[in-house]
Amino acid sequence: MTNTPLEAILSVLGGAGPQRAITVAHAENLPRGDCERKLRNAGLALVTPPLAVWRCEWPGVTFGCSEAGQVRTDTISTAAGSICATTRTQVARSIACDLPYDASVMRRELEVEPWIKVVADIAPAIDWIDAEVHLPDHEVYEHARYDYGADALLVVRGPVSATGAAFKLCGSRVEIWRELWQEAASSMSALLSALAQREHRKLAVLAGCHADLVLLGGDDTPPVGADQTLRRYDLPLLQTAAQQCAREGLLFGLEVAALPSELVSELTHGAMPSVLVVSWPWASGLPDGLPLWVKLPREALAQGSMQAQQLAGELLRCTAGRRLVVDLDDAGLARCTSPAEREQLVTSAAAVLAAVGGFCAQDE
Amino acid sequence: MMAAAMSPKERIEAVLWGGRPDKVPFAPYIEMVPRGDFARELRNRGMALWTFRTRIMRAITPNCRAETTINGNLCTRYVHTPVGTVSTVVRTGLTRNASRERSVMEKGLICSPEDFAPVIYMLDDEQLVLDDENYWWTKMDLGQDGHVRVRAELTPPYMAAFGYFGHGTNHGIERFVYAQQDNPTEFQSLLEAIERRNQRALPLVLASAADVICIGDINGHYGPRTYRDRIVPWYQEYVPQLHARGKLVYNHAHSSHLKGYLDYIPLTGLDMVDAFTPPPIGDLSVAEARRAWGNDIAIAVNFPESIFLEGRQATYDYVRRIVESDPNGRLIIGFTEMGISMVSDPQTEALFKEGMRAIMDAIDDACGCPRGGVA
Numbered sequence: 001m002t003n004t005p006l007e008a009i010l011s012v013l014g015g016a017g018p019q020r021a022i023t024v025a026h027a028e029n030l031p032r033g034d035c036e037r038k039l040r041n042a043g044l045a046l047v048t049p050p051l052a053v054w055r056c057e058w059p060g061v062t063f064g065c066s067e068a069g070q071v072r073t074d075t076i077s078t079a080a081g082s083i084c085a086t087t088r089t090q091v092a093r094s095i096a097c098d099l100p101y102d103a104s105v106m107r108r109e110l111e112v113e114p115w116i117k118v119v120a121d122i123a124p125a126i127d128w129i130d131a132e133v134h135l136p137d138h139e140v141y142e143h144a145r146y147d148y149g150a151d152a153l154l155v156v157r158g159p160v161s162a163t164g165a166a167f168k169l170c171g172s173r174v175e176i177w178r179e180l181w182q183e184a185a186s187s188m189s190a191l192l193s194a195l196a197q198r199e200h201r202k203l204a205v206l207a208g209c210h211a212d213l214v215l216l217g218g219d220d221t222p223p224v225g226a227d228q229t230l231r232r233y234d235l236p237l238l239q240t241a242a243q244q245c246a247r248e249g250l251l252f253g254l255e256v257a258a259l260p261s262e263l264v265s266e267l268t269h270g271a272m273p274s275v276l277v278v279s280w281p282w283a284s285g286l287p288d289g290l291p292l293w294v295k296l297p298r299e300a301l302a303q304g305s306m307q308a309q310q311l312a313g314e315l316l317r318c319t320a321g322r323r324l325v326v327d328l329d330d331a332g333l334a335r336c337t338s339p340a341e342r343e344q345l346v347t348s349a350a351a352v353l354a355a356v357g358g359f360c361a362q363d364e
Numbered sequence: 365m366m367a368a369a370m371s372p373k374e375r376i377e378a379v380l381w382g383g384r385p386d387k388v389p390f391a392p393y394i395e396m397v398p399r400g401d402f403a404r405e406l407r408n409r410g411m412a413l414w415t416f417r418t419r420i421m422r423a424i425t426p427n428c429r430a431e432t433t434i435n436g437n438l439c440t441r442y443v444h445t446p447v448g449t450v451s452t453v454v455r456t457g458l459t460r461n462a463s464r465e466r467s468v469m470e471k472g473l474i475c476s477p478e479d480f481a482p483v484i485y486m487l488d489d490e491q492l493v494l495d496d497e498n499y500w501w502t503k504m505d506l507g508q509d510g511h512v513r514v515r516a517e518l519t520p521p522y523m524a525a526f527g528y529f530g531h532g533t534n535h536g537i538e539r540f541v542y543a544q545q546d547n548p549t550e551f552q553s554l555l556e557a558i559e560r561r562n563q564r565a566l567p568l569v570l571a572s573a574a575d576v577i578c579i580g581d582i583n584g585h586y587g588p589r590t591y592r593d594r595i596v597p598w599y600q601e602y603v604p605q606l607h608a609r610g611k612l613v614y615n616h617a618h619s620s621h622l623k624g625y626l627d628y629i630p631l632t633g634l635d636m637v638d639a640f641t642p643p644p645i646g647d648l649s650v651a652e653a654r655r656a657w658g659n660d661i662a663i664a665v666n667f668p669e670s671i672f673l674e675g676r677q678a679t680y681d682y683v684r685r686i687v688e689s690d691p692n693g694r695l696i697i698g699f700t701e702m703g704i705s706m707v708s709d710p711q712t713e714a715l716f717k718e719g720m721r722a723i724m725d726a727i728d729d730a731c732g733c734p735r736g737g738v739a
Contacts, residue, residue, distance in 0.1 A: 031505035040404055057434055064431040065430040067425070106501065151404060
């Protein structure tokens with residue numbers, strides 16, 4: 001029996017079909033070429049990066065940009081002042097690389113200095129966040145559906161964790177995060193509140209979309225001391241989003257890698273997610289029974305096909321009873337810089353695919 | 365044609381470098397064929413992915429500062445230089461066009477005589493740095509499934525100048541024309557600044573690993589005589605230098621009126637004419653071009669997609685006629701624009717798929733290759 005990649009993934013997520021596990025890769029992290037085609041023919045299914053079903057406008061906000069050498073400085077000016085972030089461009093491909101749709105232009109950028117570094121940056125950041133308007137725009141999604149056809153699961157970005165978004169604005173740097181909370185706790189609370197409100201606004205434009213899967217949460221959060229903010233700002237936001245998805249009959253995934261297990265239990269108590277998105281290896285305490293979407297780290301494939309196969313076997317054993325999506329997203333296929341490395345990663349990916357399974361390809 | 369099956373990459377390289385492919389390559393721009401199940405089907409039959417936008421250098425303007433404001437779906441980008449500020453306006457959030465873009469430029473950098481000085485400053489401020497890593501990596505990624513060509517930062521000045529008046533805007537062409545009459549000194553200074561930039565870029569292009577390089581276009585914004593007088597001499601200076609380093613040089617001839625340029629194209633020394641759109645969209649057939657150019661110039665056809673509207677058989681017959689009209693010619697069939705694949709209603713989708721399959725069937729049949737073979 002043959003099925004399409006999309007049918008196979010939906011069968012795993014929806015729990016309706018016989019398929020229990022499937023291997024997937026993100027389209028933007030899988031360079032187009034002969035190896036990609038062979039892996040796809042062998043059963044590797046594609047998923048899109050999270051697509052937005054809105055476009056943003058920021059009335060009253062001015063964006064600036066200047067470059068010196070390989071460093072770009074972006075500036076945002078609002079009535080409350082200006083903030084800037086610096087980015088190193090054209091970094092080594094092994095450090096950062098994603099491939100936009102046409103695959104002939106690579107993006108290789110790394111943040112050097114984040115938007116929020118000191119207390120004075122918080123007010124302009126809040127102004128910027130408050131100004132953000134979301135206009136429904138389903139065209140990207142609709143075109144992606146047409147373009148990918150039956151070969152990919154279309155993922156739509158739902159609200160992200162306010163705590164995670166704030167932490168990212170601080171460059172995911174613990175020292176900045178701690179310092180700001182010590183010096184200006186009320187400003188930080190206002191920042192989180194603005195971010196949570198922004199994410200709530202997105203819910204309005206999310207209504208009525210026909211995504212294969214809506215992704216809620218985020219993969220970044222402060223390692224310690226965020227329980228209160230997660231509970232105050234994120235729990236209500238994600239619960240509301242989950243209920244909306246459930247009401248509209250949408251499959252939704254909850255990114256739980258960065259959340260404490262008690263919070264995950266509370267989140268899954270109301271509206272049950274279709275899948276929990278975690279990174280390998282994950283902490284214990286995940287609610288039983290729910291399908292898992294496991295992101296493999298880069299090292300998983302870099303160590304060779306034997307190790308990759310063993311890891312896949314271990315994954316299958318420890319998730320016995322659950323449905324499973326094994327995600328090669330972070331496995332480095334977009335970041336290899338030599339034919340030898342590419343060969344090794346592709347061989348390892350094929351080993352994972354053989355062990356976990358893919359969609360049942362037709363005679364190709 | 366040779367008997368053994370070649371990979372998509374080998375086929376293109378055979379055409380480019382004077383070998384014999386086992387069949388005419390079918391090689392749309394990588395952007396033109398959606399990445400899903402249908403593209404996989406065509407690629408399994410041997411369709412190549414051909415890049416167009418890969419670049420081998422990057423540019424920075426250390427003494428200029430850019431600023432963007434977004435009002436509704438209008439995005440205004442200001443460039444502040446020490447001698448003044450210029451701006452462009454782009455309308456965003458549109459339905460995607462034949463080049464997969466959802467925006468359109470509404471105002472170019474040069475709208476008045478005062479705008480020349482900042483633009484010339486920007487050009488002279490621009491520092492170019494060789495960065496051909498993307499070229500190497502894209503080549504590695506595509507492997508045998510496609511071919512990488514690059515766009516060099518080299519363009520005949522008169523051709524490049526038009527872009528600063530607003531390529532695609534309502535008033536771009538008239539501003540470009542009037543500026544030459546009303547502000548000849550400033551216009552000449554602009555051309556000289558573009559040429560200074562070309563002179564800085566040339567050593568980098570020569571030193572780069574890229575071997576198939578796009579330089580300029582034929583856009584129809586000015587006529588054949590202007591092309592002969594202002595463009596051909598520039599190619600005659602640059603192309604031999606690139607040939608001396610083993611580079612294959614081509615242009616993007618997307619004008620529908622190539623007949624007027626028929627005699628001038630060979631004078632440029634170019635090795636390939638890309639985006640060659642035969643009738644009924646263009647006015648020059650492959651056979652006519654081959655008769656005039658001989659086999660020195662490879663022809664990369666932009667398939668006139670309006671043929672798809674006439675149905676499968678018409679598309680099949682059309683492709684066979686082209687292929688059979690150029691039996692030993694250096695010919696590649698592809699798409700450089702693709703409006704039909706950007707429209708996602710079921711009828712158009714069916715038309716697109718039927719047409720693409722007909723092209724591949726016709727190439728296989730005309731070249732005596734089995735249909736549906738895995739590359």
